[in-house]
Amino acid sequence: MTPPPGLFIVLEGIDGTGKSTQTKQLAEWLRAQGREVIASREPTDGPWGAKIRATAATGRLSAEEELEYFLKDRREHVETLIAPALAEGKVVILDRYYFSTMAYQGSRGVDPAEIRRQNEAFAPVPDLLFILDLDVETALTRIGSRGDTANEFEKHDSLAKCREIFLGLSGEPFVHIIPSGESPEAVQERIRGVVDSR
Ligand SMILES: Nc1ncnc2c1ncn2[C@@H]1O[C@H](COP(=O)(O)OP(=O)(O)OP(=O)(O)O)[C@@H](O)[C@H]1O
Numbered sequence: 001m002t003p004p005p006g007l008f009i010v011l012e013g014i015d016g017t018g019k020s021t022q023t024k025q026l027a028e029w030l031r032a033q034g035r036e037v038i039a040s041r042e043p044t045d046g047p048w049g050a051k052i053r054a055t056a057a058t059g060r061l062s063a064e065e066e067l068e069y070f071l072k073d074r075r076e077h078v079e080t081l082i083a084p085a086l087a088e089g090k091v092v093i094l095d096r097y098y099f100s101t102m103a104y105q106g107s108r109g110v111d112p113a114e115i116r117r118q119n120e121a122f123a124p125v126p127d128l129l130f131i132l133d134l135d136v137e138t139a140l141t142r143i144g145s146r147g148d149t150a151n152e153f154e155k156h157d158s159l160a161k162c163r164e165i166f167l168g169l170s171g172e173p174f175v176h177i178i179p180s181g182e183s184p185e186a187v188q189e190r191i192r193g194v195v196d197s198r
Pocket residue numbers: 013014015016017018019020021022142143145146180181182183184185187
């Protein structure tokens with residue numbers, strides 16, 4: 001018997017907006033409803049993701065090199081996890097995807113539209129994209145409260161450019177801008193409301 005189609009959900013936003021927090025809570029909620037849920041993140045914990053994460057401390061690559069690494073990481077992610085899980089009718093929830101590439105490498109001068117074209121040549125478009133939106137100052141404060149110091153990807157001015165690129169996606173039918181200055185519970189209620197309405 002053909003399995004039901006999977007559901008592909010992506011959470012995006014600048015560092016500190018609450019993506020990891022919301023991804024975890026959404027996955028738990030859907031599992032409690034009996035859905036098989038795969039939660040994952042980008043950069044992944046695979047070899048290319050590890051190389052990228054290392055540069056957050058050692059110093060960033062050029063924007064073009066970063067783009068190449070993220071594309072390699074994502075190709076593996078799509079082939080080994082995302083596509084098979086969706087084909088089996090599972091729910092896939094990602095903490096970051098190619099929209100972060102548009103934002104972060106776009107903020108360094110690579111054309112976001114070209115980044116999107118290169119990614120959508122192999123990466124499936126999600127059914128739902130939640131953009132968690134928050135002012136940069138509050139986001140950086142949260143990163144500090146988490147016990148982290150801002151890394152090479154978390155500079156104020158570049159995050160402000162990233163935020164603009166994320167918000168530029170609003171208006172597309174699968175995109176939902178979620179104000180993330182409220183409590184974690186209130187933010188999760190908004191997200192669940194959209195998922196429920198599908
Ligand atoms: N709605 C919220 N209100 C206040 N604090 C929050 C909220 N959501 C998350 N936090 C806290 O802010 C910090 C960042 O949250 P989280 O790690 O989920 O963000 P993130 O978007 O995944 O960050 P990054 O992209 O850097 O991994 C954590 O300490 C978390 O507990």
